[in-house]
Amino acid sequence: xxxxxxxxxxxxxxxxxxxxxxxxxxxxxxxxxxxxxxxxxxxxxxxxxxxxxxxxxxxxxxxxxxxxxxxxxxxxxxxxxxxxxxxxxxxxxxxxxxxxxxxxxxxxxxxxxxxxxxxxxxxxxxxxxxxxxxxxxxxxxxxxxxxxxxxxxxxxxxxxxxxxxxxxxxxxxxxxxxxxxxxxxxxxxxxxxxxxxxxxxxxxxxxxxxxxxxxxxxxxxxxxxxxxxxxxxxxxxxxxxxxxxxxxxxxxxxxxxxxxxxxxxxxxxxxxxxxxxxxxxxxxxxxxx
Amino acid sequence: xxxxxxxxxxxxxxxxxxxxxxxxxxxxxxxxxxxxxxxxxxxxxxxxxxxxxxxxxxxxxxxxxxxxxxxxxxxxxxxxxxxxxxxxxxxxxxxxxxxxxxxxxxxxxxxxxxxxxxxxxxxxxxxxxxxxxxxxxxxxxxxxxxxxxxxxxxxxxxxxxxxxxxxxxxxxxxxxxxxxxxxxxxxxxxxxxxxxxxxxxxxxxxxxxxxxxxxxxxxxxxxxxxxxxxxxxxxxxxxxxxxxxxxxxxxxxx
Numbered sequence: 001x002x003x004x005x006x007x008x009x010x011x012x013x014x015x016x017x018x019x020x021x022x023x024x025x026x027x028x029x030x031x032x033x034x035x036x037x038x039x040x041x042x043x044x045x046x047x048x049x050x051x052x053x054x055x056x057x058x059x060x061x062x063x064x065x066x067x068x069x070x071x072x073x074x075x076x077x078x079x080x081x082x083x084x085x086x087x088x089x090x091x092x093x094x095x096x097x098x099x100x101x102x103x104x105x106x107x108x109x110x111x112x113x114x115x116x117x118x119x120x121x122x123x124x125x126x127x128x129x130x131x132x133x134x135x136x137x138x139x140x141x142x143x144x145x146x147x148x149x150x151x152x153x154x155x156x157x158x159x160x161x162x163x164x165x166x167x168x169x170x171x172x173x174x175x176x177x178x179x180x181x182x183x184x185x186x187x188x189x190x191x192x193x194x195x196x197x198x199x200x201x202x203x204x205x206x207x208x209x210x211x212x213x214x215x216x217x218x219x220x221x222x223x224x225x226x227x228x229x230x231x232x233x234x235x236x237x238x239x240x241x242x243x244x245x246x247x248x249x250x251x252x253x254x255x256x257x258x259x260x261x262x263x264x265x266x267x268x269x270x271x272x273x274x275x276x277x278x279x280x281x282x283x284x285x286x287x288x289x
Numbered sequence: 290x291x292x293x294x295x296x297x298x299x300x301x302x303x304x305x306x307x308x309x310x311x312x313x314x315x316x317x318x319x320x321x322x323x324x325x326x327x328x329x330x331x332x333x334x335x336x337x338x339x340x341x342x343x344x345x346x347x348x349x350x351x352x353x354x355x356x357x358x359x360x361x362x363x364x365x366x367x368x369x370x371x372x373x374x375x376x377x378x379x380x381x382x383x384x385x386x387x388x389x390x391x392x393x394x395x396x397x398x399x400x401x402x403x404x405x406x407x408x409x410x411x412x413x414x415x416x417x418x419x420x421x422x423x424x425x426x427x428x429x430x431x432x433x434x435x436x437x438x439x440x441x442x443x444x445x446x447x448x449x450x451x452x453x454x455x456x457x458x459x460x461x462x463x464x465x466x467x468x469x470x471x472x473x474x475x476x477x478x479x480x481x482x483x484x485x486x487x488x489x490x491x492x493x494x495x496x497x498x499x500x501x502x503x504x505x506x507x508x509x510x511x512x513x514x515x516x517x518x519x520x521x522x523x524x525x526x527x528x529x530x531x532x533x534x535x536x537x538x539x540x541x542x543x
Binding site: 107110112113129130132133134170173174175178179190191192193194195199202203205206207208209 | 308311312314315316393396397399405406407484485486487488489493496497499500501502503504505
């Protein structure tokens with residue numbers, strides 16, 4: 001009797017432990033070695049994140065709730081990067097309320113000195129030269145570049161990479177888009193380079209450039225909303241190593257290790273794929289040969 | 290001596306600061322310097338060209354404004370007022386805004402026959418802004434010529450125009466050469482703002498290099514190039530001032 005009672009108690013205890021470990025059906029398992037209390041954070045118990053303002057679709061979505069954010073509020077959880085950020089936060093044990101956002105222009109995201117965020121998402125491409133200055137997370141998105149132009153311009157009929165050569169192209173400063181133009185399109189006229197994607201969009205509207213290059217997922221918003229009468233000419237084929245977006249950390253920040261575990265878990269259980277289909281899934285434009 | 294000690298102390302504080310190693314790597318990397326230099330140098334010629342073209346127009350345009358502002362009599366009030374409004378406007382609006390507004394705004398109007406070239410509107414903006422400053426420098430020079438000079442010229446039968454052309458302006462321009470050159474050094478540096486419109490000049494090229502490596506050394510390269518351009522001009526100004534002084538004193542002694 002006593003033994004039976006003891007056994008029952010053990011069983012209940014074991015069941016209870018199992019329930020705690022899985023944390024209910026909606027909460028994913030905590031990451032081993034990444035207890036919330038031991039994470040290296042700017043402010044204890046709080047995840048301070050950064051991105052550029054304005055935050056554009058489809059990376060950020062759901063509109064703006066406050067004056068501080070121009071187009072989309074990163075805290076909506078809507079849009080690919082916002083969803084990824086909250087996915088990571090959840091896996092590290094943070095509630096939505098424990099995540100705060102700071103607007104940081106891209107060019108300041110890698111400035112030397114102490115960073116005003118735990119990590120930064122903003123379509124930042126991870127490549128070796130940059131890893132000397134900051135630490136990147138594992139890839140949360142593999143990206144293609146694309147070209148957009150006005151339908152009234154003959155660039156919209158181009159079907160090959162070589163066909164782009166004779167056009168005046170534009171991109172924003174410090175982007176892979178610019179590097180792609182210089183390295184692989186090698187246009188006859190020197191490309192124009194602007195401070196922000198917004199300025200590139202304005203130049204396209206003004207016909208100061210024939211075509212603009214930026215990452216493919218951003219093209220939907222640009223061609224459908226920002227520039228009437230424009231179209232995606234095509235996606236640019238990957239040349240050299242696959243371009244990947246990484247989350248930016250202060251160089252050597254140990255938090256990156258835990259975020260990587262969260263990203264890998266999200267990749268393994270199909271979450272990233274689901275978010276990609278939900279936020280970035282769009283009709284494919286042709287890939288230029 | 291005291292200057293040397295001060296510099297030594299500042300240098301020591303900087304070098305021994307906690308972040309020095311990171312700053313040294315981020316701003317003074319030899320490898321990055323050598324990689325970035327050729328590209329930035331070739332982009333720098335764009336700055337030199339912008340500067341040279343703009344300077345010629347500024348010298349002429351600003352003088353015209355200064356002369357308009359000095360026209361006598363109530364008949365010319367509208368022209369005088371126009372010159373005042375012009376100077377107030379373009380001296381008051383930050384250069385960066387003038388460049389943005391003209392460089393993106395006017396092409397957006399899609400007027401037939403009006404250029405949409407960013408370089409064109411960049412130069413036009415700099416000419417408009419700096420002409421306002423330089424017109425004031427000219428005006429100061431013109432006002433500094435003693436009224437007896439123009440009174441004497443007029444009494445010899447010269448018209449107002451002739452008086453300006455042969456008596457007042459030659460003296461005025463000589464006096465204002467140092468402040469004029471001062472404005473031109475400012476102009477040289479502001480050529481970097483034309484990059485906003487998409488033109489790849491030295492600063493934009495250095496931003497491209499910085500973003501490629503997340504290393505700030507290319508900015509130092511650009512700073513050195515600008516200094517290399519402005520220092521000779523500064524020394525030339527010093528020399529002009531010294532020569533002028535010498536001549537004036539020589540005149541007095543003779």
